[in-house]
């Protein structure tokens with residue numbers, strides 16, 4: 001081993017709390033000793049694939065006695081521990097300069113507009129159950145476009161659960177595991193009436209509103225009741241272009257949402273426009289029927305309300321909003337944090353209208369996608 005003495009200059013320079021190393025791309029990068037010791041490849045179990053090393057048990061701060069590059073590995077001989085780390089330079093290249101690990105599920109979103117209906121990605125229930133590559137394409141469409149239609153659904157409760165389980169678990173809300181959208185005699189929610197339901201995201205009064213919504217159409221023979229959908233990413237990006245200050249207010253200010261009836265009183269604060277770690281629009285939280293009294297300072301409302309209303313009007317604009325009739329046997333699957341949905345009024349006595357719905361988790365969907373399309377860090 002070509003070990004360099006402490007403090008020497010060259011491809012590696014040892015310091016008190018970390019070391020500098022020149023990586024194969026010619027850049028000189030600093031790495032902290034705690035980080036290098038904690039992430040030593042020997043810290044991870046090849047069986048559980050979890051970290052089995054516990055850095056809290058080190059008695060002294062880790063410090064390199066010697067270090068050298070051997071082939072494509074950085075070899076560190078630790079000062080106060082009988083341990084040698086062999087760290088691949090490829091790992092250092094990922095994390096140099098605060099880098100973020102590549103995520104195959106971090107795909108660019110593609111905005112869609114009012115003419116999108118015929119282009120919606122469609123998959124059949126039998127196809128998804130039989131073919132994992134179809135599941136990967138389905139989830140990819142969910143990540144990129146935020147909305148898909150699953151056709152040929154069995155007319156059963158179990159059929160919906162089977163579909164959800166292809167991407168994750170049924171994620172309960174405070175309403176329970178499943179919900180039934182039809183006219184109720186004593187409605188607790190506008191959805192359970194025959195009235196029009198404005199574009200919204202669901203359960204904004206929860207701290208973490210569910211990520212993926214499933215609406216399984218079991219019957220739809222009423223007059224009216226067209227479904228309406230808009231892409232929050234398309235609208236928010238258009239809004240950003242015409243009103244940057246309004247966009248800033250809606251993406252940085254938390255406002256209150258509520259959902260209250262005899263036995264519950266849910267409340268949360270959310271931002272109307274949600275940004276991802278790249279600063280791109282990831283989605284929305286919006287619901288006129290669950291918006292609480294906005295409790296910002298009244299003078300701030302001089303700016304907030306006009307921006308909020310300008311954005312809300314854009315959501316309803318013809319160029320963004322799809323209108324179509326859901327058919328029995330179809331299941332709409334969409335990102336509840338991105339796609340706003342609603343329906344036009346219908347005549348409750350003109351026929352049957354029954355949608356059965358539930359939710360899954362966004363992160364769990366992305367997890368399933370990564371497992372289907374990538375090697376992962378530890379797969380043998």
Ligand SMILES: [Fe+2]
Pocket residue numbers: 191200201202341
């Ligand atoms: Fe809804």
